[in-house]
Amino acid sequence: xxxxxxxxxxxxxxxxxxxxxxxxxxxxxxxxxxxxxxxxxxxxxxxxxxxxxxxxxxxxxxxxxxxxxxxxxxxxxxxxxxxxxxxxxxxxxxxxxxxxxxxxxxxxxxxxxxxxxxxxxxxxxxxxxxxxxxxxxxxxxxxxxxxxxxxxxxxxxxxxxxxxxxxxxxxxxxxxxxxxxxxxxxxxxxxxxxxxxxxxxxxxxxxxxxxxxxxxxxxxxxxxxxxxxxxxxxxxxxxxxxxxxxxxxxxxxxxxxxxxxxxxxxxxxxxxxxxxxxxxxxxxxxxxxxxxxxxxxxxxxxxxxxxxxxxxxxxxxxxxxxxxxxxxxxxxxxxxxxxxxxxxxxxxxxxxxxxxxxxxxxxxxxxxxxxxxxxxxxxxxxxxxxxxxxxxxxxxxxxxxxxxxxxxxxxxxxxxxxxxxx
Amino acid sequence: xxxxxxxxxxxxxxxxxxxxxxxxxxxxxxxxxxxxxxxxxxxxxxxxxxxxxxxxxxxxxxxxxxxxxxxxxxxxxxxxxxxxxxxxxxxxxxxxxxxxxxxxxxxxxxxxxxxxxxxxxxxxxxxxxxxxxxxxxxxxxxxxxxxxxxxxxxxxxxxxxxxxxxxxxxxxxxxxxxxxxxxxxxxxxxxxxxxxxxxxxxxxxxxxxxxxxxxxxxxxxxxxxxxxxxxxxxxxxxxxxxxxxxxxxxxxxxxxxxxxxxxxxxxxxxxxxxxxxxxxxxxxxxxxxxxxxxxxxxxxxxxxxxxxxxxxxxxxxxxxxxxxxxxxxxxxxxxxxxx
Numbered sequence: 001x002x003x004x005x006x007x008x009x010x011x012x013x014x015x016x017x018x019x020x021x022x023x024x025x026x027x028x029x030x031x032x033x034x035x036x037x038x039x040x041x042x043x044x045x046x047x048x049x050x051x052x053x054x055x056x057x058x059x060x061x062x063x064x065x066x067x068x069x070x071x072x073x074x075x076x077x078x079x080x081x082x083x084x085x086x087x088x089x090x091x092x093x094x095x096x097x098x099x100x101x102x103x104x105x106x107x108x109x110x111x112x113x114x115x116x117x118x119x120x121x122x123x124x125x126x127x128x129x130x131x132x133x134x135x136x137x138x139x140x141x142x143x144x145x146x147x148x149x150x151x152x153x154x155x156x157x158x159x160x161x162x163x164x165x166x167x168x169x170x171x172x173x174x175x176x177x178x179x180x181x182x183x184x185x186x187x188x189x190x191x192x193x194x195x196x197x198x199x200x201x202x203x204x205x206x207x208x209x210x211x212x213x214x215x216x217x218x219x220x221x222x223x224x225x226x227x228x229x230x231x232x233x234x235x236x237x238x239x240x241x242x243x244x245x246x247x248x249x250x251x252x253x254x255x256x257x258x259x260x261x262x263x264x265x266x267x268x269x270x271x272x273x274x275x276x277x278x279x280x281x282x283x284x285x286x287x288x289x290x291x292x293x294x295x296x297x298x299x300x301x302x303x304x305x306x307x308x309x310x311x312x313x314x315x316x317x318x319x320x321x322x323x324x325x326x327x328x329x330x331x332x333x334x335x336x337x338x339x340x341x342x343x344x345x346x347x348x349x350x351x352x353x354x355x356x357x358x359x360x361x362x363x364x365x366x367x368x369x370x371x372x373x374x375x376x377x378x379x380x381x382x383x384x385x386x387x388x389x390x391x392x393x394x395x396x397x398x399x400x401x402x403x404x405x406x407x408x409x410x411x412x413x414x415x416x417x418x419x420x421x422x
Numbered sequence: 423x424x425x426x427x428x429x430x431x432x433x434x435x436x437x438x439x440x441x442x443x444x445x446x447x448x449x450x451x452x453x454x455x456x457x458x459x460x461x462x463x464x465x466x467x468x469x470x471x472x473x474x475x476x477x478x479x480x481x482x483x484x485x486x487x488x489x490x491x492x493x494x495x496x497x498x499x500x501x502x503x504x505x506x507x508x509x510x511x512x513x514x515x516x517x518x519x520x521x522x523x524x525x526x527x528x529x530x531x532x533x534x535x536x537x538x539x540x541x542x543x544x545x546x547x548x549x550x551x552x553x554x555x556x557x558x559x560x561x562x563x564x565x566x567x568x569x570x571x572x573x574x575x576x577x578x579x580x581x582x583x584x585x586x587x588x589x590x591x592x593x594x595x596x597x598x599x600x601x602x603x604x605x606x607x608x609x610x611x612x613x614x615x616x617x618x619x620x621x622x623x624x625x626x627x628x629x630x631x632x633x634x635x636x637x638x639x640x641x642x643x644x645x646x647x648x649x650x651x652x653x654x655x656x657x658x659x660x661x662x663x664x665x666x667x668x669x670x671x672x673x674x675x676x677x678x679x680x681x682x683x684x685x686x687x688x689x690x691x692x693x694x695x696x697x698x699x700x701x702x703x704x705x706x707x708x709x710x711x712x713x714x715x716x717x718x719x720x721x722x723x724x725x726x727x728x729x730x731x732x733x734x735x736x737x738x739x740x741x742x743x744x745x746x747x748x749x750x751x752x753x754x755x756x757x758x759x760x761x
Contacts, residue, residue, distance in 0.1 A: 082722060091505040107725055111499060112506055196617070197705070247596060248617040248706030254597050263597070314506045384725040395707035400619050 036067035037318040039325045040095040042084065044077040044308070049275035053341045054329075061328045068321050077101075081383070088113040088313060096316040097325055100145055100309050102136035103376060103383035108311060109139035110380035115312040115319060116142040122312065122323040125348075128332075132370065133347040136378045137309055145309035146330045147347035149338065151270045152366060152373040153204055153303040157290045158282055161187055161265040169292035173208070173234060176295045180243040183265045193255045193264040194238060196246035196397045199389040201268055203304040206231040207374045208297020213385050214414060216377035220422035223389070224411030227299070232396050232403030234297060239397055248394050256280075268294060270306065274343040274362050291365045305373035307347070339363050345370060381417055388413035493522055493733040499726035515730075522734040531716075532735065536742075539692065539712040542623075546630045546691045547684060553631065554638025559672070561639070562646045572643075579636035587700040590629045591616075594701075619709035622702050626710050630697045634690075638683060645679030646672065681754055688750075689743055713739050 041058060045051050051074045058070045073095065075083055081104050087094035088108075100108060108114050117123050123146060126134075133147035157169060165186040170176040180191025195201040206212065211227030214220065222228065238244040245264060247254050256273070258264045260280025269277075274289075283289050294303045310326045312319065328334060332354065335346035340356025345366050357363050376382055392406035401409070415421060461468065495515045503513035526532040561572055578586060593600050594615035602612040615625045653671050662670070693714050698704060704711035704719065711719075713735060721732035 081725070085499070085725075085727070086722075088506060089499070089502075089504050111726070112504070112509060112511055246617075248622075249702060250591075250595060254595070258597060314509060381725075387724050391705075391707050394705060398614075398618055398706045398709075400707050400709065 034067060035065045035321045035324055037321050038069045038071055039097060039318060039321050040071040040073060041097045041325065042073050042075045042080060042095040042099060044075055044080045044099045044101070046077070046272065046276055047074055049279065050272070050342055050344075053338060057329060057334050057337060058325075060334075061325055064328065065321070065324065068325075070325065084108070084113070085111075088315070091315060094313045094315060096313055096318055096322040098311055098313065099148065100311045101383070102305075102307050102309060102378075103386075105136050105145045105309050105311060106139045106378050106380045107383050109142075109144040113314055114144040115314045115316065115322075116144060117146065117312065117323070117326075118143050120323045121320070122146055122310075122326040124327050124331075128348045128350055130347055130349060130370075132305055132373070132375060133307060135375060136307070138378070139380070145311035146326050148308045148310050148330050149271075149335075149344045150305070150307035150347050150370055151272060151345055152305055152369045153201075153268055153270045153294055154366065154369055155266050155292045155294055156259065156269050156273070156277060157266045157292060158259070158262060159288050159290045160282070161189065161262065162290065165265075169290065170295050171293075172296040172301075173238075173298075176238070177241065177243050180265075184242065187265070189262070190242070190245045190258075190264045191266055192238065192244040193258050193267045194235065194244040194246045194397075195251040195255050195268075196239075196248050196394055197251035197390070199386050199393045200304065200306075202231070202235060202389070202393050203374075204268060204294040204302060205234050205297060207302025207304070208295070208300060209234065210297070210299030212374070213389065214377055214418065214421070216379055218422070219418075219420070221411050221414040221418065223414060224407040228407040228410070229403050230298065232393070232406050235393075236396050236403060246397050248398055271343050271345055271362055271366050275341075291362060293369060302372075302374045303369060305370060305375050307345075379418075384417055385414065388417070489733040489736055492729055493737050494519060495730050496521075497729040499729070502729065518730075522730055523738070526731070526734050526738060532713075532738070535708075535711055535713055535716050538623075538710070542627065542630075542710075542712055543688055543691045545627055546634065546694075547687050549627070549631050550634040550638050550687060551680070551684060553635050554642050555676075557635065557639045558642035558646055559668075561643060575639055576636050578633055579640075583633060583696050584700055586633060587629060587697055590625075590632075591701055594625055616702055617706055619706055622706055622710050626698055626701055629701060630691065630694055633697065634687060638687065641679055641683045642676060645676040648679075649675035685747065685750055688746065692743060693739065 043051060043054050043058075045054055055072050055074075058072050062068060062070050080098070081101070084094060084098055084100075085108075088111075094113075105114070123143060129147055130150060133150045137143050137145040137147060155169060161183060162168070165179075165183045167179045167182050170179045176192065183189055183191050206223075206228065209227045209230040211225060211231050212222050215222050235244075239246050245258070255267055255269075256276060259267045260277060260282060262282040267273075277283055277289060278286055293301060295301070310329055312322045312326060316322050330347065332346075332348050332351045335348055335351040336354035336356040338344040339346050339351065339354070339360055343360050343362035345363055346352060346354075346357060351357055352363075352367065377385075388410050392401065392410045395401040396403055396406045494517060496518050497513075497515040501513065501515040504511050557575060561568060561575070565571075596602060596612055596614050596617055599615070601615065605611070605613060614621055616622050649671065653675070654667055657667050657671055692712075694712070695714050695718065698710055698712055698715045699718070702710045704715050708716075717732045717735035717739065720728045720735065
């Protein structure tokens with residue numbers, strides 16, 4: 001490892017000497033035109049479907065820059081944030097490039113773990129990026145990441161089961177209940193799988209009642225307003241009356257299995273789940289998978305905006321190659337490939353014009369959903385808002401607390417986390 | 423094989439406690455002169471031990487002092503020193519005195535978690551002890567295939583803890599787990615093992631008991647074997663019933679072993695991180711969170727990581743266990759045990 005770094009430094013020094021460029025290091029190695037060294041990339045995409053495509057893409061970068069060795073490491077999404085923090089803080093073992101969930105980016109930037117990207121090779125054709133996608137990459141007027149994919153959520157449904165029950169995709173919560181009841185009567189299966197261990201899957205219900213976690217504009221906590229209480233009530237009702245199945249552990253695994261095997265007719269999910277869903281026995285015929293907007297609540301219809309960025313570690317020994325890698329992975333061609341093979345939504349406007357994106361029904365469906373998706377507050381604490389909410393959300397679903405108490409407890413935790421907020 | 427080695431270990435432990443007993447009652451208290459003599463005679467041994475003492479001081483003493491110091495500050499992920507590549511960010515946290523302790527002890531979170539931690543510890547230790555005692559008594563008789571039974575009962579101890587816990591997690595899965603499949607086959611409703619607070623508490627205790635019984639059984643079996651059989655013969659001659667023999671020979675005979683294993687097992691269970699963390703992560707909600715898993719959460723799972731609060735909880739855990747050990751010893755001593 002250390003020898004590798006020395007060798008890299010040596011190569012860089014030689015290249016610098018060879019070009020005899022009088023300027024500083026950075027421009028020096030850039031003007032030499034040849035990138036070299038190792039770029040370690042922590043990918044957090046799901047194993048078995050997404051990872052294969054991204055790995056292949058990364059290998060394409062090696063072909064373009066033969067002297068660069070891309071070390072692809074797949075880190076499970078649930079562990080990546082912690083692992084990166086541990087490594088970054090210790091100053092040892094962090095990757096050069098990390099696929100960062102949108103909420104993590106301001107947090108990492110605030111802690112000083114990320115390299116600012118303004119003016120580097122990582123950011124090309126910035127104007128091409130969707131405005132919503134760029135929002136999460138900025139922290140204190142600097143850019144710390146490049147958007148790789150953008151997403152939102154919708155209802156995934158099993159068309160065969162819907163036909164059998166003679167129902168259409170539900171438009172709002174009342175609809176959802178009648179649809180679920182008909183499905184239960186006709187097929188004996190449960191209507192909806194509602195993840196009980198991840199509050200991200202609660203957000204569309206919260207937005208549906210007109211609520212939100214916080215309002216960054218007025219620096220106030222909004223989860224404990226009446227809208228928040230109503231949202232907790234709404235999900236509790238779904239579980240209590242048998243519309244939805246839920247759980248407090250292994251939620252992702254259980255949800256995917258239940259939906260893939262046809263034990264439930266619907267789940268709320270995003271484009272990232274499509275590739276995995278299509279491996280299920282119910283979906284050997286791809287056309288059986290239907291997608292519809294999330295059901296509206298009493299106030300609105302809203303799904304959260306999510307996605308992933310690529311960020312460069314501030315301590316990277318190989319910044320130039322890392323910048324180039326990030327640029328390559330977020331280029332129009334790479335995004336089109338991801339759209340075509342994985343149905344993931346590009347963050348570049350021009351990628352939507354590519355044949356791969358045009359041909360994908362899922363991309364076509366989610367494009368307008370993303371445009372109207374609810375943006376989350378892009379503050380360093382954005383990611384930290386979920387843990388207090390997770391605890392109370394699970395407590396509501398498992399009957400340990402009331403919606404009112406849950407909303408209040410979450411709000412109290414937020415005010416402790418966000419000093420000086422109302 | 424495994425049975426033999428484990429037995430000899432326990433026997434040795436039993437002898438140790440027995441020796442401790444006689445030292446307390448038999449020999450006069452050590453005088454400074456004796457200590458000096460011991461030093462001059464055994465200086466070589468002391469020199470050999472010194473490196474170990476130094477290493478222990480460094481790997482246990484330093485973190486301990488550092489942890490206590492951090493618990494008196496407001497250190498979190500944002501204000502501690504860190505070096506990122508070429509950037510050196512200096513520490514900016516401040517000394518705030520006992521505020522963290524006041525917060526912990528006056529807030530509901532620490533006391534609530536402590537309450538469940540105590541329930542968890544007491545139920546785990548008492549159930550494990552009762553089961554271990556029963557099994558040890560059964561296996562102490564001459565029954566056919568005794569060594570095979572002993573082997574089978576040691577097995578949970580031989581498997582790495584995290585492997586067993588993950589296996590249990592699969593068994594407990596509400597939708598696809600074996601336990602619910604069996605219940606379903608018998609016509610019962612599925613049990614939300616890890617999704618309902620009460621069931622989750624039951625589930626974690628069951629797993630910990632399963633993991634802890636082999637140790638109890640082996641330790642108590644060793645103890646049983648050190649009770650002279652003449653005592654039982656004499657009691658039988660006098661016409662004592664099985665219960666009387668158990669009550670008046672077995673229990674007092676096991677005392678040196680059982681007091682030790684209860685103390686050990688209490689300390690282990692109080693801090694039993696893997697079972698809770700790997701099985702439920704403290705959930706659903708915070709229903710099964712014990713003090714150590716919560717301290718871990720402060721330090722590694724939330725953002726920004728709260729090092730000060732985590733070390734405060736760590737210090738409080740240490741103090742609680744120390745108080746427990748001292749009180750436990752006092753009580754035993756007042757009942758005539760000297761160790």
